[in-house]
Amino acid sequence: RDPVPGVYDASGLRPRLRGDLDLTGEGGSSVVLDGLVIEGDVVVHAGDLGSLTLSGCTVAGSVRIEDGQGGGHAGAGSDAALQVRVLRSQCGPIRFGREPASLQLVDSTVDAGSPAAAAVAVSGAALALSVQGSTVLGRVLARTLEGSNAILDGRVVIENRQVGCLRYSFAPRASRVPRRYRCSPTPT
Numbered sequence: 492r493d494p495v496p497g498v499y500d501a502s503g504l505r506p507r508l509r510g511d512l513d514l515t516g517e518g519g520s521s522v523v524l525d526g527l528v529i530e531g532d533v534v535v536h537a538g539d540l541g542s543l544t545l546s547g548c549t550v551a552g553s554v555r556i557e558d559g560q561g562g563g564h565a566g567a568g569s570d571a572a573l574q575v576r577v578l579r580s581q582c583g584p585i586r587f588g589r590e591p592a593s594l595q596l597v598d599s600t601v602d603a604g605s606p607a608a609a610a611v612a613v614s615g616a617a618l619a620l621s622v623q624g625s626t627v628l629g630r631v632l633a634r635t636l637e638g639s640n641a642i643l644d645g646r647v648v649i650e651n652r653q654v655g656c657l658r659y660s661f662a663p664r665a666s667r668v669p670r671r672y673r674c675s676p677t678p679t
Contacts (some may be wrong), residue, residue, distance in 0.1 A: 492642055511552070514587075516540030524548050535573070542574040550582035558588035558614070577601070577625075584629060587613040594618060595635075596625040597643075603629025606645040606663075620649075622660075643668075649664075 511531035514522055519541035524533075525548070532552035535543060537559040545554070556573060572591040577599045582604040585594060594611065603610035610629025611620065620633040622641040630645040639658040647666035649655070655669040662668050664676055671677075 514540065516541065542576070544576045544578065545580045545582065546570060546576075546578040548580040548582070550580070553583040555587045556585075556587045556590075556592060559590050572619075584609055587618055589614050591617045592619075593621070595621045595623075596627070597623045599625045601625070601627045601629070603645070605629065608645075610645060638668075663671050 505528055507528045509530045512529055512533045513536060515536045515538035516522065517539050519539060521542040522540065523544045523546065523634045525546045527548045529548065529550045530610045533550055533554045535556045545646045564637060566603060571613060572593055574593050576595045579598045585601060601610045606629060608629045610627050611631045611633060613632055617634040619635045622638040626642040628644045631643060631647040634650045635654045636657060637655045638660050641660040643660065643662040647662050647668050649668050652667060652669045657668045657674055658672045661675050
């Protein structure tokens with residue numbers, strides 16, 4: 492179509508980033524990515540980033556939270572943890588380093604490629620996971636889980652099953668999840 496001087500028509504266009512997106516932050520800063528197509532990985536490097544939000548995004552690669560050095564993402568002497576929110580988005584696997592963090596999935600899809608591959612994984616620290624109206628294709632490893640209206644297609648292993656609940660969702664029978672309420676399949 493031919494451009495018309497003085498008229499901007501963005502219909503049919505979507506911002507696209509080719510390659511990896513490297514992020515870091517200082518002093519509890521926040522990054523919000525809204526409506527992007529990222530044809531690579533989103534990598535959060537060591538620093539003091541307070542939160543990362545992906546809203547209406549498509550990430551062709553993975554989301555990686557690398558180990559911080561000298562206080563990491565939580566900041567030296569702080570009890571705060573990195574908060575990652577994925578809202579109405581689609582992405583590859585999400586991997587966390589050793590620092591405590593929280594992950595909130597809302598109306599999103601996380602796809603590791605197969606039920607045997609890790610979709611949400613953490614390297615040893617506490618990960619508080621919340622899954623609302625989302626589909627996770629692949630294995631999940633986290634400290635706690637709150638979930639509702641979710642499809643968890645791979646094996647789910649939750650360390651602290653005394654906290655949280657999984658409601659109106661699907662998780663394989665071999666999964667170790669907190670209390671189930673009206674989930675499928677029913678536990679044996």
